[in-house]
Amino acid sequence: MKLLEERILKDGHVLGENILKVDSFLTHQVDIRLMHKIGEVFAEKFANAGITKVVTIEASGIAPAIYVADKLDVPMIFAKKSKNITMNEGVLTAEVYSFTKKVSNTVSIAGKYLSNEDKVLIIDDFLANGQAAKGLIEIIEQAGAKVEAVGIVIEKSFQDGRGLIEEAGYPVLSLARIERFENGNVIFKEADL
Ligand code: 5GP
Secondary structure: OHHHHHHHHHHOEEEOOOEEEOOOOOOOOOOHHHHHHHHHHHHHHOOOOOOOEEEEEOOOOHHHHHHHHHHHOOOEEEEEOOOOOOOOOOEEEEEEEEOOOOEEEEEEEEHHHOOOOOEEEEEEEEEOOOHHHHHHHHHHHHOOOEEEEEEEEEEEOOOOHHHHHHHOOOOEEEEEEEEEEEOOEEEEEOOOO
């Protein structure tokens, strides 16, 4: 997605070896126009796929996921990272290890929001080592629902996430694919959409 790549080049900041900071338009302040476009691009791709739910993980997956769900006209569900006292029964969970934060989180979705009739599109802001997407897939499959594909805004292709998810049998579609960082600059490879 050309517009996204241009925005990353303009406003993204490379931190250390392998982190891209995009908090001016995606992970903190959110550019609504860009989110609209992201919603359109994913929705066009999956218009005839029979998607019934969009699933993401809090917090920064929520913004793009809402716009995709809006365009597909289906509900958006975000997995929660902390235990919620109102979520007391039928909770589906998975462990998600964060390499960036070096902690493991239990993420959860109330089982009543997913069923074996659902066809799910997973959307997330970043794909790095694939642990967040893997956890979401585990939860969705516990509900007997089908994962149609994993849609990613920014994929860091030099990390293991894409391989992990594809080897497990799920298509990955990314709007921007980063091949590497070079002297603080972002080098892209060809994106999927
Ligand atoms: P994974 O589970 O694929 O290793 O990492 C996915 C999650 O880690 C994303 O949802 C995102 O919140 C966070 N993340 C991973 N790499 C980056 C990065 O380079 N920049 C930002 N802002 N977040 C990242």
